[in-house]
Amino acid sequence: MSEKRDPAATGETVDSSAGLLGLERVSAFSDGVFAIAITLLVIEIKVPAVEHDLAQALLAKWPSYLGYLVSFIIIGIWWVNHHRLFDGFVRADHLLLLLNLFHLMCIAFIPFTTALLAEYFWHGGADERTAAAIYSGTLLLAALFDNAMWLRGVQAGLLSPEMPASMIPAINRLFALTLLVYAIAVGLAFVLPVISIAICLAIAIYYALPGQRVPVL
Amino acid sequence: MSEKRDPAATGETVDSSAGLLGLERVSAFSDGVFAIAITLLVIEIKVPAVEHDLAQALLAKWPSYLGYLVSFIIIGIWWVNHHRLFDGFVRADHLLLLLNLFHLMCIAFIPFTTALLAEYFWHGGADERTAAAIYSGTLLLAALFDNAMWLRGVQAGLLSPEMPASMIPAINRLFALTLLVYAIAVGLAFVLPVISIAICLAIAIYYALPGQRVPVL
Amino acid sequence: MSEKRDPAATGETVDSSAGLLGLERVSAFSDGVFAIAITLLVIEIKVPAVEHDLAQALLAKWPSYLGYLVSFIIIGIWWVNHHRLFDGFVRADHLLLLLNLFHLMCIAFIPFTTALLAEYFWHGGADERTAAAIYSGTLLLAALFDNAMWLRGVQAGLLSPEMPASMIPAINRLFALTLLVYAIAVGLAFVLPVISIAICLAIAIYYALPGQRVPVL
Amino acid sequence: MSEKRDPAATGETVDSSAGLLGLERVSAFSDGVFAIAITLLVIEIKVPAVEHDLAQALLAKWPSYLGYLVSFIIIGIWWVNHHRLFDGFVRADHLLLLLNLFHLMCIAFIPFTTALLAEYFWHGGADERTAAAIYSGTLLLAALFDNAMWLRGVQAGLLSPEMPASMIPAINRLFALTLLVYAIAVGLAFVLPVISIAICLAIAIYYALPGQRVPVL
Numbered sequence: 082m083s084e085k086r087d088p089a090a091t092g093e094t095v096d097s098s099a100g101l102l103g104l105e106r107v108s109a110f111s112d113g114v115f116a117i118a119i120t121l122l123v124i125e126i127k128v129p130a131v132e133h134d135l136a137q138a139l140l141a142k143w144p145s146y147l148g149y150l151v152s153f154i155i156i157g158i159w160w161v162n163h164h165r166l167f168d169g170f171v172r173a174d175h176l177l178l179l180l181n182l183f184h185l186m187c188i189a190f191i192p193f194t195t196a197l198l199a200e201y202f203w204h205g206g207a208d209e210r211t212a213a214a215i216y217s218g219t220l221l222l223a224a225l226f227d228n229a230m231w232l233r234g235v236q237a238g239l240l241s242p243e244m245p246a247s248m249i250p251a252i253n254r255l256f257a258l259t260l261l262v263y264a265i266a267v268g269l270a271f272v273l274p275v276i277s278i279a280i281c282l283a284i285a286i287y288y289a290l291p292g293q294r295v296p297v298l
Numbered sequence: 299m300s301e302k303r304d305p306a307a308t309g310e311t312v313d314s315s316a317g318l319l320g321l322e323r324v325s326a327f328s329d330g331v332f333a334i335a336i337t338l339l340v341i342e343i344k345v346p347a348v349e350h351d352l353a354q355a356l357l358a359k360w361p362s363y364l365g366y367l368v369s370f371i372i373i374g375i376w377w378v379n380h381h382r383l384f385d386g387f388v389r390a391d392h393l394l395l396l397l398n399l400f401h402l403m404c405i406a407f408i409p410f411t412t413a414l415l416a417e418y419f420w421h422g423g424a425d426e427r428t429a430a431a432i433y434s435g436t437l438l439l440a441a442l443f444d445n446a447m448w449l450r451g452v453q454a455g456l457l458s459p460e461m462p463a464s465m466i467p468a469i470n471r472l473f474a475l476t477l478l479v480y481a482i483a484v485g486l487a488f489v490l491p492v493i494s495i496a497i498c499l500a501i502a503i504y505y506a507l508p509g510q511r512v513p514v515l
Numbered sequence: 516m517s518e519k520r521d522p523a524a525t526g527e528t529v530d531s532s533a534g535l536l537g538l539e540r541v542s543a544f545s546d547g548v549f550a551i552a553i554t555l556l557v558i559e560i561k562v563p564a565v566e567h568d569l570a571q572a573l574l575a576k577w578p579s580y581l582g583y584l585v586s587f588i589i590i591g592i593w594w595v596n597h598h599r600l601f602d603g604f605v606r607a608d609h610l611l612l613l614l615n616l617f618h619l620m621c622i623a624f625i626p627f628t629t630a631l632l633a634e635y636f637w638h639g640g641a642d643e644r645t646a647a648a649i650y651s652g653t654l655l656l657a658a659l660f661d662n663a664m665w666l667r668g669v670q671a672g673l674l675s676p677e678m679p680a681s682m683i684p685a686i687n688r689l690f691a692l693t694l695l696v697y698a699i700a701v702g703l704a705f706v707l708p709v710i711s712i713a714i715c716l717a718i719a720i721y722y723a724l725p726g727q728r729v730p731v732l
Numbered sequence: 733m734s735e736k737r738d739p740a741a742t743g744e745t746v747d748s749s750a751g752l753l754g755l756e757r758v759s760a761f762s763d764g765v766f767a768i769a770i771t772l773l774v775i776e777i778k779v780p781a782v783e784h785d786l787a788q789a790l791l792a793k794w795p796s797y798l799g800y801l802v803s804f805i806i807i808g809i810w811w812v813n814h815h816r817l818f819d820g821f822v823r824a825d826h827l828l829l830l831l832n833l834f835h836l837m838c839i840a841f842i843p844f845t846t847a848l849l850a851e852y853f854w855h856g857g858a859d860e861r862t863a864a865a866i867y868s869g870t871l872l873l874a875a876l877f878d879n880a881m882w883l884r885g886v887q888a889g890l891l892s893p894e895m896p897a898s899m900i901p902a903i904n905r906l907f908a909l910t911l912l913v914y915a916i917a918v919g920l921a922f923v924l925p926v927i928s929i930a931i932c933l934a935i936a937i938y939y940a941l942p943g944q945r946v947p948v949l
Contacts, residue, residue: 337623
């Protein structure tokens with residue numbers, strides 16, 4: 082929305098540009114990283130080299146397709162959430178930019194964790210649990226930086242004046258709950274890796290459901 | 299067109315921003331995925347390692363260049379169609395965003411299906427048919443999500459008021475026809491894989507012809 | 516420049532949006548392809564796997580770095596030219612979009628031709644000549660589609676009314692000369708491959724020089 | 733900020749568009765290259781192929797993760813600096829565009845130098861020193877082109893009239909100091925490669941600190 086609003090009408094010009102860098106540029110750069118990370122997922126899926134029975138060889142790689150599906154959904158929904166978070170800000174400061182950079186670092190790492198998961202998923206044993214822990218752990222880390230951005234926004238007065246103060250505790254609770262569920266997913270990775278990944282997907286889908294979330298976030 | 303129109307003049311500001319996320323951001327993100335997917339096609343073409351007669355080795359890889367050509371045209375034209383579809387909307391809702399994400403997931407998968415096709419094309423036998431079926435099947439799936447976006451737009455009242463209601467049945471018919479032809483292409487992949495791919499290319503080219511299509515779509 | 520100009524003031528709104536797709540979107544999509552292609556050049560440079568004497572192994576790969584340098588300059592300058600060409604248009608039609616797609620197809624192919632050149636350059640013999648011919652031939656093809664876009668713009672009345680008609684013959688001559696020099700480079704690839712590549716680089720640098728070119732192009 | 737400002741109000745339209753290409757386009761293209769380069773860092777991290785003990789194999793690859801972390805931070809902060817530099821300009825000329833292209837060439841090269849560093853870091857010996865020298869040397873080169881852009885801006889009158897002339901010597905000193913420290917890092921690479929990389933990271937972090945820098949740069 083901020084791309085469209087008339088600065089002259091809202092009187093936010095000064096705030097928007099007072100930070101280190103305009104929010105829209107950071108937002109556009111972040112969009113680029115999300116779009117590239119989501120599209121790079123495919124290059125981790127390799128064409129099998131077989132003499133015959135390609136269909137069989139492709140079917141055996143089902144964890145790769147499942148990983149592509151799950152990570153595409155997760156990155157796509159996180160991208161929407163990232164935009165909604167930034168829509169709640171009127172400006173950025175140095176710390177917010179750094180936290181955003183660390184958040185993007187986690188997002189851009191997902192093609193690797195997805196390839197790792199696809200390679201070792203359904204193997205059973207410690208290697209599958211390791212891959213699931215790294216996959217869910219990267220998302221937990223991304224969520225931590227997301228939450229840190231929000232907290233920094235609240236603390237440093239970067240929030241839009243349009244956001245009612247009464248909404249802040251509700252968003253805080255949602256973030257705390259999200260982090261708790263991600264932490265459970267990481268813990269479960271060492272016991273039930275399939276359930277761990279299912280929880281990661283479920284959190285993303287929950288955020289994509291209409292009407293179940295705090296409006297602004 | 300929506301990037302250029304003056305919100306104040308058309309009175310659409312409220313509608314445009316009332317959804318989960320502004321249409322332009324979704325559109326820009328989708329543009330990014332299309333642009334990255336189309337450019338990633340090249341990294342599936344490997345430089346042959348030969349001691350001598352590079353020309354011969356390169357000529358032997360003609361299915362790779364043909365696949366690059368066909369997929370570049372298909373992704374490029376689908377990109378135009380995606381924009382025209384979104385130009386018909388004034389806002390997006392949660393379901394539309396999810397359907398768009400699944401559509402992009404199919405588009406971003408094309409570098410893989412192209413590499414698969416290039417590797418197994420002209421081999422004859424079951425493997426070539428498998429590769430052709432996956433290639434055309436991914437496009438059928440992309441077209442299904444495209445059609446679902448359109449139907450959701452009609453059903454949930456997301457269409458631009460500028461679009462005459464009389465145009466809707468014509469667009470519905472065009473979508474149904476497109477899906478039918480893609481389904482035929484998938485079916486033919488198991489019998490005449492070359493024809494299957496030719497049909498996929500022909501559909502894209504048909505959409506690129508002037509004056510043969512429903513104006514808005 | 517078209518991004519900044521006020522449509523209401525110039526009265527070009529109708530023209531700009533009357534085509535298949537707004538020029539700015541096509542321009543932004545093309546920008547994306549140029550930016551991705553130029554950045555993908557690096558992934559063709561592989562880290563050598565050596566037990567000792569990395570410096571020696573890296574020095575032996577000098578054609579890779581030279582190829583990176585040359586192709587980066589060429590794609591970068593072509594990107595500027597692409598924008599200047601599009602700044603001369605007020606709208607696009609179907610054929611222009613298709614020609615642009617084929618132009619981008621050549622640009623996005625450059626990471627492959629660069630890798631090919633780096634692998635077989637300085638080998639001498641037929642393989643080096645093959646690689647040089649494919650490298651310069653791709654640029655010739657890109658220039659042909661560039662010229663076709665310009666000719667289509669002139670013929671179909673897509674040019675900006677701000678462009679003086681007297682400038683058109685001069686631009687035609689520049690395009691003809693460019694094509695001639697690229698054709699000479701392709702021909703020389705079969706005799707003096709190093710000179711062929713040097714000419715490709717020289718054409719790009721010539722276009723980057725100030726004051727030597729037709730103003731609008 | 734320049735994206736939002738009203739050209740009619742500031743009277744900068746003529747200056748902004750008088751150069752070879754609008755500053756915003758160059759800025760957007762540069763953003764794309766930065767975003768792609770930062771996201772491509774991940775594809776240099778390969779999934780290990782092990783029969784058992786994945787955790788051990790992953791831990792052994794710690795230089796890859798460290799390299800990812802360091803280069804992500806460096807590219808991210810350089811991106812912010814690039815924007816701040818461009819915010820100080822009101823137009824670009826041919827030479828500035830060329831210098832920017834060479835700057836981007838260094839940035840886009842970082843995924844390679846990072847992979848090189850990750851492969852040979854902690855090996856000890858000449859190969860580690862070679863990798864560290866190439867890593868820090870690429871950053872020194874990038875900084876040289878950055879400084880050259882600034883000097884060209886000052887010399888050719890491309891600076892924004894909003895920038896007080898008194899600030900120019902301070903920025904010159906900051907650039908000189910930065911170049912000196914990068915040169916020390918390159919020199920140290922041949923003696924203490926770990927310290928050399930630490931200095932490269934420290935320079936980036938210094939630039940990210942609030943209130944320690946010349947305001948406009």
